[in-house]
Amino acid sequence: MTYLAKPKLHHPTLPKNALGYTRRDYEGKISTLCAGCGHDSISASIIQACWELDIEPHRVAKLSGIGCSSKTPDYFLGNSHGFNSVHGRMPSVLTGANLANRELLYLGVSGDGDSASIGLGQFAHAMRRGVNMTYIVENNGVYGLTKGQFSATADAGSKSKRGSVNTDTAIDLVALALQMGATYVARSFSGDKEQLVPLIKGALTHRGAALLDVISPCVAFNNHAGSTKSYDYVREHNDAVNRLDFMPRRAPISADYRPGSVIEITQHDGSRLRLRKLDAGFDPGDRLEALNHIQAHRARGEIVTGLLFIDPQADDLHGHLATVAQPLNTLNERDLCPGQAVLAKINASLR
Ligand SMILES: Cc1ncc(C[n+]2csc(CCOP(=O)(O)OP(=O)(O)O)c2C)c(N)n1
Numbered sequence: 001m002t003y004l005a006k007p008k009l010h011h012p013t014l015p016k017n018a019l020g021y022t023r024r025d026y027e028g029k030i031s032t033l034c035a036g037c038g039h040d041s042i043s044a045s046i047i048q049a050c051w052e053l054d055i056e057p058h059r060v061a062k063l064s065g066i067g068c069s070s071k072t073p074d075y076f077l078g079n080s081h082g083f084n085s086v087h088g089r090m091p092s093v094l095t096g097a098n099l100a101n102r103e104l105l106y107l108g109v110s111g112d113g114d115s116a117s118i119g120l121g122q123f124a125h126a127m128r129r130g131v132n133m134t135y136i137v138e139n140n141g142v143y144g145l146t147k148g149q150f151s152a153t154a155d156a157g158s159k160s161k162r163g164s165v166n167t168d169t170a171i172d173l174v175a176l177a178l179q180m181g182a183t184y185v186a187r188s189f190s191g192d193k194e195q196l197v198p199l200i201k202g203a204l205t206h207r208g209a210a211l212l213d214v215i216s217p218c219v220a221f222n223n224h225a226g227s228t229k230s231y232d233y234v235r236e237h238n239d240a241v242n243r244l245d246f247m248p249r250r251a252p253i254s255a256d257y258r259p260g261s262v263i264e265i266t267q268h269d270g271s272r273l274r275l276r277k278l279d280a281g282f283d284p285g286d287r288l289e290a291l292n293h294i295q296a297h298r299a300r301g302e303i304v305t306g307l308l309f310i311d312p313q314a315d316d317l318h319g320h321l322a323t324v325a326q327p328l329n330t331l332n333e334r335d336l337c338p339g340q341a342v343l344a345k346i347n348a349s350l351r
């Protein structure tokens with residue numbers, strides 16, 4: 001039950017991060033999702049990533065839409081800002097909040113129904129505008145909360161629990177984000193924490209629109225034979241192009257990587273992403289190659305995971321619009337309302 005608070009007491013020897021917080025300080029309420037739901041594993045990875053990055057919880061704004069996936073922000077970062085919006089409308093609420101205050105870290109959490117069905121337009125526009133955010137889609141191919149109807153990311157030919165076959169073409173949110181200009185695009189699997197945690201860390205430190213599409217099996221409605229979003233199917237068809245290691249700004253450089261199998265990427269904040277290449281020919285700096293690669297593998301029923309595209313020096317919506325750096329609620333009345341003369345000048349410039 002959501003009203004059940006977790007006990008505050010924890011073992012005194014739990015490891016602490018640089019801020020003196022334990023992992024438990026990044027948890028939320030007790031989850032009410034089905035036991036085994038992939039979404040709970042994603043929440044655990046978000047908690048791990050934020051704890052390891054020494055993020056101050058009050059600097060995070062977590063926003064979501066509607067669905068089992070969109071309920072999850074209640075189960076992590078209980079000391080952060082949160083806004084549970086309307087179905088499919090998280091991206092516009094996040095965009096507005098981000099424009100009002102760029103000093104927070106924006107974490108959008110959504111589902112495949114929330115983002116690829118009712119919210120598809122909002123999803124596309126947030127990506128093309130370059131909103132500085134980490135946008136996580138917990139993708140199970142169904143509307144879990146409303147009892148398992150196919151969502152728009154369900155593969156054509158895949159079967160529902162009752163055996164009906166999906167005849168519609170699937171929307172691939174990774175491909176769409178790449179086309180819309182997102183500057184950090186990755187796919188992962190809820191059951192692969194080793195891959196997912198560093199991908200979340202890379203996204204949280206990226207400036208610009210970062211999309212993480214995480215295949216997250218729904219054990220109640222989409223974990224059977226014939227589903228392409230089940231634990232078994234994803235484990236058997238997962239083709240990882242690379243493995244990411246995240247190094248914060250001042251971490252010492254260790255030399256335990258074979259030259260030629262590693263690419264090192266420095267982001268604008270000085271953090272470094274070290275990519276161990278599993279597919280020697282794959283270049284995450286090439287948007288077109290990423291698109292071709294995922295489409296070619298998709299045709300063979302394979303799910304490509306890893307960091308698929310990154311522009312480490314990308315700019316964001318604030319840079320594009322040259323907005324004021326200060327949060328709007330800290331501006332004084334004179335700045336917010338500069339008076340008739342300024343308004344007349346603006347109006348004249350538009351005539
Ligand atoms: C405007 C509106 N339309 C429809 C619904 C019903 N509804 C609630 S959740 C949901 C789909 C959720 O699917 P998804 O985003 O994939 O989340 P999941 O539960 O699978 O994690 C729908 C259609 C709603 N709440 N609001």
Ligand code: SF4
Binds near residue numbers: 038039068069145
């Ligand atoms: S119905 Fe599916 S998506 Fe919702 S909590 Fe249960 S397993 Fe997770």
Ligand SMILES: [Mg+2]
Binds near residue numbers: 138151
């Ligand atoms: Mg879903």
